[in-house]
Amino acid sequence: MADSRDEPLVLGIETSCDETGVGIVRGTTLLADAIASSVDEHARFGGVVPEVASRAHLEAMVPTIDRALKEAGVSARDLDGIAVTAGPGLAGALLVGVSAAKAYAYALGKPLYGVNHLASHICVDQLEHGALPEPTMALLVSGGHSSLLLSSDITSDVRPMGATIDDAAGEAFDKIARVLNLGFPGGPVIDRYAREGDPAAIAFPRGLTGPRDPAYDFSFSGLKTAVARWIEAKRAAGEEVPVRDVAASFQEAVVDVLTRKAVRACKDEGVDHLMIGGGVAANSRLRALAQERCEAAGIRLRVPRPKLCTDNGAMVAALGAEMVARGRPASSWDLSADSSLPVTDTHVPGQDHDHVHEVSKENLYS
Amino acid sequence: MLLLALDTATPAVTVALHDGTDVIASSSQVDARRHGELLLPAVDRVLAEAGVRLDAVTDIVVGIGPGPYTGLRVGLMTADTFGIALGVPVHGVCTLDGLAYAADIEKGPFVVATDARRKEVYWARYADSRTRLTDPAVDRPADIADQVAGLPAVGAGALLYPDAFPSAHEPEHVSAAALAGLAAEKLAAGEELPAPRPLYLRRPDAQVPKNYKVVTPK
Ligand SMILES: [Zn+2]
Numbered sequence: 001m002a003d004s005r006d007e008p009l010v011l012g013i014e015t016s017c018d019e020t021g022v023g024i025v026r027g028t029t030l031l032a033d034a035i036a037s038s039v040d041e042h043a044r045f046g047g048v049v050p051e052v053a054s055r056a057h058l059e060a061m062v063p064t065i066d067r068a069l070k071e072a073g074v075s076a077r078d079l080d081g082i083a084v085t086a087g088p089g090l091a092g093a094l095l096v097g098v099s100a101a102k103a104y105a106y107a108l109g110k111p112l113y114g115v116n117h118l119a120s121h122i123c124v125d126q127l128e129h130g131a132l133p134e135p136t137m138a139l140l141v142s143g144g145h146s147s148l149l150l151s152s153d154i155t156s157d158v159r160p161m162g163a164t165i166d167d168a169a170g171e172a173f174d175k176i177a178r179v180l181n182l183g184f185p186g187g188p189v190i191d192r193y194a195r196e197g198d199p200a201a202i203a204f205p206r207g208l209t210g211p212r213d214p215a216y217d218f219s220f221s222g223l224k225t226a227v228a229r230w231i232e233a234k235r236a237a238g239e240e241v242p243v244r245d246v247a248a249s250f251q252e253a254v255v256d257v258l259t260r261k262a263v264r265a266c267k268d269e270g271v272d273h274l275m276i277g278g279g280v281a282a283n284s285r286l287r288a289l290a291q292e293r294c295e296a297a298g299i300r301l302r303v304p305r306p307k308l309c310t311d312n313g314a315m316v317a318a319l320g321a322e323m324v325a326r327g328r329p330a331s332s333w334d335l336s337a338d339s340s341l342p343v344t345d346t347h348v349p350g351q352d353h354d355h356v357h358e359v360s361k362e363n364l365y366s
Numbered sequence: 367m368l369l370l371a372l373d374t375a376t377p378a379v380t381v382a383l384h385d386g387t388d389v390i391a392s393s394s395q396v397d398a399r400r401h402g403e404l405l406l407p408a409v410d411r412v413l414a415e416a417g418v419r420l421d422a423v424t425d426i427v428v429g430i431g432p433g434p435y436t437g438l439r440v441g442l443m444t445a446d447t448f449g450i451a452l453g454v455p456v457h458g459v460c461t462l463d464g465l466a467y468a469a470d471i472e473k474g475p476f477v478v479a480t481d482a483r484r485k486e487v488y489w490a491r492y493a494d495s496r497t498r499l500t501d502p503a504v505d506r507p508a509d510i511a512d513q514v515a516g517l518p519a520v521g522a523g524a525l526l527y528p529d530a531f532p533s534a535h536e537p538e539h540v541s542a543a544a545l546a547g548l549a550a551e552k553l554a555a556g557e558e559l560p561a562p563r564p565l566y567l568r569r570p571d572a573q574v575p576k577n578y579k580v581v582t583p584k
Contacts, residue, residue, distance in 0.1 A: 051435065051570035058439050058564065062446050076451065092436045095402045099443040102406045107420055107451030333406040 008080040008324035011068065011104075012317025013061075015097030016089025016117045017144060018042060018053045020060040023314030024072040024079075025321050028126040031072035033307065033314040036060035043184045047174065048143075050090045057096040065104070068313065079110055081330070083320025086114030086348045087341030089144070094337035102333060111330035113320045114348035116158070116341055117311075118145060121277040123154045123322055124315030128304040133273040136302075137161075139262040141286070142278030142310070143170030143185070146218045146258075148265050149343060154319065155326045160343050161265050162216025165208070169254055170280050172220040176250050179228045180243055190247045191283050197248030199285075202230065204253040209260070216265050223253055255286040263293045275302040282306035323347055367553070370412075370423045370448070371546035372405065374441035375433025375461040376480050376522065378539035379404040381412045383423075384546035386554065391415040392543045401437040405444055425454055427549040429461040429540060431565040432488040432502050433480065438564055445562055457559035459545050462502050462521075466492045468537045468544035469520045475499065477514045479507075479523030479531065480540075487523035488567065489514070496548070504567045507531070 007027025014021035018039055024032040038056035042048045069076060084101030087094055098114065105112035122138040135152040146164035151157055167175075170187060177186025182193070205226050207219035227250045234241045266274050274294055280286060281303055294301040308314060332350030341348070367386035374380075377398035383390045393408045413420060428445035431438045449456035462478045469476070472494055479489040482504050489510065491499045503510075507523075507530035514530060524534035552559055 049570060054435065054439060055564075055566070055570060058443055058446075061443060062450050065447075065450065092439075095436060096439055096443050099402060099405070099440045100447045103444040103447035104451050106406055106409070107448050333410060334403040336403055 008321045009074060009078055010081045010083055010317045010320040010324060011065075011076075011079050012083040012313045012315070012320050013097045013101045014085045014117070014120070014311055014313045014316045015057045015093050016085045016087070017093060017311055018048045018056070019311040020057045020064050021311060021313030021316070022064045022068040023312055023317040024068050024074060025127060025314060025317040027321055027325065028130060028318070030127040030314055031074065032068040033312055034064045034068035034071060035312055036064050039185065046178055046184050048090070050092055053090060054092040054096055057093055061096065061100050065100075076108055079108065081105075081111045081113055081320055081324050082108070083113040083115050083316045083323065085117045085120065085316050086331070086335060087117065087338035089117055089339060091337060091339035094339060098335060098337040102335060106333065111324075112333070112335065113323045113328070114331040114335045115316060115319045115323065116343065116346050118147065118149065118343050119151070119154055119158050119346045120315040120319045122149065122151060122158070122275060123319040124277065124308045124312070125275050125302050125304050126322070127314060127318050128308060129302050132275070135269075135271050137262065137266045137269065137271045137274045139258060139274065139276045140278040141169045141258060141276070141280035143174060144168055145278055146220070147343065148216045148262060150265070150269060150271065155322050155328050155346055158343055158346055162214065162218065162261065164218040164220060166219050166221035167224060169218070169220055169258065170278070172224045172254060173280070175224050176227050179231050180241070180246065187280060187283060190251055191285065193244050193247035194251045194285060197242070197244030197246070199248040199252035201242065201245035202249040204230075204249055206253055206257050209257060215268070216261055218257060218261065220254065223250070251283070251285050255283065255289050258286065259290045259293050262290070263297050263299065266299050267297060272298065273300050273302060277304065277309050279310045281309040367425065367550070368418070368423050369425045369427050369546045369550060370409070370420070371427035371542040371549065372409065372441050372445060373429030373461055373464060373540050373542050373545055374401040374405060375429045375431040375438045376539045378541070379408055380540065380542040381405070381408045382542035382546045383412050383416050383418070384543070384550055386550050389543045389546065392541065394539070394541055396539060398437065401440040405440055420448070421452055423452065423454060425553070426456040427459055427546055428456060428562050429464055429545055430458040430560060430562060431461050432482070432504065432567045433461055434483060435564070435566060442562055442564055456562045457549055457553070458562040459549050459559060460498070460502060460565065461540050462488065462490045463498060464540040464545040464548060465521050465537060466498065467495050467548040468541055469495055471495050471518070475517055477517050477519040477524065477531070479519055479521045481523045481526055487527065489523060491517070502565055502567065
């Protein structure tokens with residue numbers, strides 16, 4: 001076995017939404033996963049306020065880098081590279097992380113790797129279960145994403161199979177929690193109430209599951225509206241809303257569609273591994289149902305522990321380490337934060353000429 | 367003493383290297399939309415022109431605004447991170463003070479105003495190029511007309527609103543060279559410079575955008 005010290009030591013920075021994450025990995029070994037979150041500051045608005053998130057990233061960055069280095073017990077001088085989420089995400093928030101990563105890499109004389117947030121969500125599983133099988137089918141579900149992705153090499157080839165055509169799955173959780181007056185974020189609290197409810201109590205619709213619907217795309221907007229209407233009708237009739245049953249039935253509708261489509265994609269593509277990532281992967285019912293259906297279909301399920309599923313710096317470091325290990329080109333010092341970086345761009349390699357990311361301009365400084 | 371100064375609080379992305387007496391090298395580019403892309407290459411160019419490496423720098427000086435937030439944070443985050451990576455102090459300088467210093471006015475009073483967008487200006491009043499009389503503020507030009515009436519004014523905010531600032535003139539944007547010069551004077555005099563924390567002057571827009579967090583490409 002190779003000495004693990006030969007494996008790349010990489011620090012990763014993540015600021016695409018409301019978590020300031022700094023992680024350090026050596027190859028596929030997690031050394032540190034430091035997080036500062038501004039989630040409490042957003043709670044009263046019922047969603048992430050971009051400017052609040054950006055301000056919090058600026059304040060949290062240096063202490064979080066310090067914490068990660070201490071936790072890992074390594075010196076910044078020994079790093080082999082600095083990785084950072086270049087996109088997709090909130091433009092202003094991304095820019096704080098990209099600025100920090102550039103300055104850190106430049107000052108330390110290390111290569112910089114601007115990487116894709118979604119590919120990082122997949123790659124993080126290497127820290128839990130070892131090298132990713134190739135190919136891997138990945139179901140990413142969070143407040144920001146609901147995608148089904150197929151990757152044969154996480155540093156260079158991620159193919160979108162399907163995605164939500166309206167809301168992300170996590171958004172639906174937040175919205176329903178708000179309608180039920182359960183607070184923000186909605187995921188954990190719905191999960192908790194659902195455990196004591198009957199998932200078959202109310203038959204909520206399963207979006208895009210008709211015979212002529214796209215096989216791998218998702219839609220949660222109709223479900224969201226149906227659940228909200230059902231609750232409002234109860235209230236209008238002066239009846240008590242059975243919160244536990246509503247939570248369980250709503251959650252079942254979401255995870256039923258997610259797992260059904262993910263398993264189908266694996267079968268259709270002949271892929272025998274499914275990984276699930278993103279904040280909603282922490283949902284206990286999603287994990288249980290995915291396990292059940294994967295077992296029945298002969299598919300190996302890989303779900304990282306909840307802390308690695310939500311946004312964090314370790315996932316960025318994990319992908320950065322893989323970039324170093326596979327000799328992918330580093331990014332240049334004019335790396336942009338790209339709020340709509342396509343999922344197929346696993347990283348943003350440097351260009352010889354001075355190039356501009358036209359896409360990010362509008363969002364960045366409006 | 368070798369100061370690296372940078373400012374991204376105005377449309378200018380500006381970097382300068384200062385040895386405590388003189389500016390050794392500098393760069394200024396005006397592009398309000400590309401602070402994030404332009405700053406690091408500019409630092410690299412300035413250092414290369416001076417023939418020094420970043421680790422020779424003894425102090426970082428950064429403009430703390432006020433200025434449009436997204437751009438402002440690029441400079442501050444870069445300065446903060448240089449500071450921990452190099453283990454050197456990071457000093458803040460009010461961006462309006464840098465502009466006042468660059469204006470080189472020995473006898474005021476005069477006004478510095480920069481563009482705060484949304485039809486407002488960031489501004490302060492000065493007795494001379496080194497002495498600020500009021501805290502930086504953000505206002506509509508019409509609302510401060512009586513406070514700035516008859517005073518010469520510098521900065522893009524003044525040039526943009528001739529009704530409120532009829533005698534507006536250059537400089538339009540801050541330069542890191544001026545920022546460094548001012549910081550060098552103050553440090554030599556044993557004065558304490560402000561912490562490198564942003565002057566936003568406005569509360570964040572507490573608006574959750576529709577389709578917040580939706581980052582998956584369609
Ligand atoms: Zn994410």
